[in-house]
Amino acid sequence: MEVLGIDIGSYGIKGCIVETEKGEILSEHYSTPPLQDTSPPKILSQMHQVVKKHFNWSGPIGCAFPAPVSHGNVVSAKRIDPGWVDVDAEQLFAEITGNPVTVINDTDAAGLAEMHFGAGKHMDGFVIVLAVGTGIGSSLFIDRKLIPNTELGQIEIQGVTIENLASYKKRKEEELGKKAWAKRLQQMLETYEKIFHPDLFILGGQLSRKAKKIFPYIKINTSFKPASFENEASIVGAAMIATENKETVFYR
Template sequence: MQILGIDIGGSGVKGAPVDSDSGELAAERFRIETPQPATPEAVAETVGEVAKHFSWSGPVGVTYPGVVIRGTVHTAANMDHSWIGVDAAALFGKVLDTGGSGAPRVLNDADAAGVAEMAHGAGRGRDGVVLMLTFGTGIGSALFLDGKLVPNTELGHLELHGKDAELRASARIRAEKELSWDKWAERVQEYLDLVEKLLSPELILVGGGVAKHADKFVPLLKLRAEIVGAKLMNEAGIVGAAMAAAPGTASQ
């Protein structure tokens, strides 16, 4: 079965139909820049444009970069603050044709990426405590215990040197400060040391846009946990969004 997955990020909104069984994209992904300011109305319009690109009618899953509980947004660190309190499922339902399958499913972006990576990527078949971290505009996190997701952990907002960790160690900060991979890895190491002290994960998956460059910085990181680059890379959010909208999938 094909399901449309749409992944909203701080810099881009991207989507593609996904084969719900294999986790593979059924068409080339389509991306539009995230509107600025990233208000609910403007982002919803962009989500609708992504769906129209595929002439889509059917189930849709959508990610959002913040805490989402039963379709409602509760945080907006890298989006316009007017998102807080918005029923995103209802909002997106106005611009999406779900083909009679009900409201679109909306979930945290890193949670979606983690679900996809656990099912079809580097986390497949792994139990114990597994942590997925996505490095992009911010730092997203998805925590799993024996394959079960603990939603909305948002560990990019842990305090590090008096500020949110993602303001020191995200991929955006690396680009803005023109940090070499070595220098950025030092910041990531500090962040991961903190995370490891708190959670003692057995496996850490590094995702987001930097996953394609994992060989440049992951070998520089020294932890007790095994740490590897995510296999689905920047498509994980799309795949996870689609998986969340599959018929019979329980809502969070």
């Protein structure tokens, strides 16, 4: 089925048409300029432009959103304007576009793409997908079913959140070399090992692009591998969730 996948972030609103049965991109990507203002009115205006003006789309839309989302409602807003908290994002996006819209947390969307079409395909057991970039996003899966809205990047090590310790943004700010960054990533992964005892880590975001240079310096007991998707993961996963029965995707 063809679905318009949308990914919202401070970098802008990205979109493309996705064939959801195969996880394939069918159109060229379109992206707005970076968003200086992420308040609801500004994002709704940009969303309308992307969906109606650029794609002239009529049909289902899957939207990856940079915050936890429960039943279409935004739960918290650490990475977006706080005016979104308690807002029914699905209803607003549906009204502004005139299309049915399903909204999901962006890292959960990326994880779904990896588990169905990428590095986690056919992988049962307990899998943790981490998006290591500006922050550290997380999605958890048990037998390929999603436990939604986890924020493992907010766990603290000696009073410092993991994303402020080991994110790609922190690496750039502190000009960390490969070994120094790998040491922090290992601290992160060892912490998650002790808490969750997963069967596999899938590491995405900027880290997946650096896998050949960084992974040899990470020594942990749990298997880990780079994510297969890069910038397309959230778009593909968001499009997929718009066509799926949530009872078969979410862990209950």
